[in-house]
Amino acid sequence: MAEHPAYPVGLRLAGRRVVVLGGGQVAQRRLPALIAAGGAIVLISPEATPSVEAMADAGEITWERRRYTEGDLTDAWYALIATGDGEANERASAEAERHRVWCVRSDDADRATAWTPATGHSEGVTIAVLTTEVKGRDPRHTAAIRDAVVEGLRDGTLVARHHRTRTPGVALVGGGPGDPDLITVRGRRLLAEADVVIADRLGPRDLLAELPPHVEVIDAAKIPYGRFMAQEAINNALIEHAKQGKSVVRLKGGDPYVFGRGMEELHALAEAGIACTVVPGISSSVSVPGAAGIPVTHRGVAHEFTVVSGHVAPDDERSLVDWPSLAKLTGTLVVLMGVDKIGRIAETLVAHGRSPDTPVALVQEGTTAAQRRVDATLATVGETVRAEEVRPPAVIVIGEVVNVGLPAAQAPKPSQPS
Template sequence: HRVWCVRSDDADAATAWTPATGHSEGVTVAVLTTNAKGRDPRHTAAIRDAVVEGLRDGTLVAPHHRTRTPGVALVGGGPGDPDLITVRGRRLLAEADVVIADRLGPRDLLAELPPHVEVIDAAKIPYGRFMAQEAINNALIEHARQGKAVVRLKGGDPYVYGRGMEEVQALAEAGIACTVVPGISSSISVPGAAGIPVTHRGVAHDFTVVSGHIAPDDERSLVDWAALAKLRGTLVILMGVDKIGAIARTLMAGGKSADTPVAVVQEGTTAAQRRVDATLATVAETVLAENVKPPSVIVIGEVVSVRPDSSPRASE
């Protein structure tokens, strides 16, 4: 009868083929393939889904035709693995004109940026190069005032020891709009990646996150270490590798058992991740012997001994 026939059940028997379509933020994607394999509607739909998902999460972008939003986005990049940045964070990164990046952010994503994007290194390396916070604030303001889309890419979450609020305050004072995108904090993701639950039924009902960059006996410290020593839950210490000896001694002096399990996870969630186990009594010498370096997350508590093959305790 000379009528075109679309066969979704048997593409080889069809005389016409329709595209698999999808939509993402006002964009319609249509995929139509013509070779023998491509005529399989499931294959075509899979390609369609991949393209749409790439547009949604920012992994696929047309730099010269993208939507630009002048201002600053404060993006939490997660603990280090590029796949652990949020979908929204990755999309904003793909739309940026300028990226001001921390050392602890997912820096592998910077290699995917188009050539026109200006990348500014705002690393704060212990005992190494250092970009002052005031200089970072000024750079954010300067580029935003030029009408550029600026992404401040930070490691972890911007508000967990990331000085995020200081940058938001500086931008607000300058009258510049700022979007804050939360990120996955290393305080829970890095222990998890190393096989350590920060809470576990019958073992720990709470966990406390502490900055260890200031020693317990330093007058600038805002941490009540004596109170922490009495807690039964999990203690997670960030930025504490070089102070772990003083921290361990203070906790033991406050009553925490010297046999308390400790794990130190270096460069968690990345290809270079490694875990070193010790006790509160031995962790200082173990860190030195194993040459553990920042960035590392220190976990103190009975959850360190929980293994995948161990059963939960009866008590709640």
């Protein structure tokens, strides 16, 4: 046996007897996968870790609180030997050999008849890595290979496209605040598998350069029909490409449902009978202040934060925001899309009771290499925006947390695109 590498195989254990000897840390790590495989698991051990005991209490395994005895492996298909009793391990291993039960030994892999590979999962695929070296096995090396493959598949840096017919559809993907590293791993994977990408101006643009040449990239800001019809045109583009059998990603800045009009697109797709997946994204309302060293909540300072859109002024009849009520809150107010209206917003808050000395921070192009932070107060923010030439996109933070956070010079620096 020592001269030959292991033969890799996938065991189908659903409904079949699996015996685990020992209820310690090894069993705690291995049991979840055996449970997921549907094995009829019998744990034999006088003691178990709290996590293993919880599996027994939940009915996921059968726990016999005793030591191993001859005959415990009768009718077993697979055995995991992981006790601290070397003599019991030897006897159980010998029984497994006699009954032709594939047996893993945690104390002596060279004496086992089976090895547990380093495994990981990504979208219905199990990645299992075994070393081909019989002597000098290096579990850390195989685990590192597993991790690299799984991470690559998840984040889209390792692309393995589907070759069977795929169900056409649309994914509404939240791209995060701008830093390409802040998109979710699922969003990045779907982006790597797309045939068509309809991208927002505020999405992580650096990721578009990584797409294969065959991917059609459509700038949502330049879809025709004019400003008033822009959203309807985007909806139509999503539907048309999906009906052509293509995998379409709608790449949006932040989160699709935080001032992203994602639900409008979802409704349009549903009416057209198009399958749609929604992938949440990191909202700029929280991440951008954090990137500038500002917590939106802090113990003893702010027990709540409110996120509002400032794209229409407080005195505009289209505004749905109750500004007088917001002025009475003591927590943090985060304003998105409000750079050109912040002077009137500040005046309204002060008129309804908020102190004119309330700190304000404006974080322009947060999480990107161009990020900058400008500080002011409610009394001075209107003039500060003009004097400092603050431009969208910028997240505005109003409240005492601005002073709690790190000064701009000490705030964490945005990561650079790799």
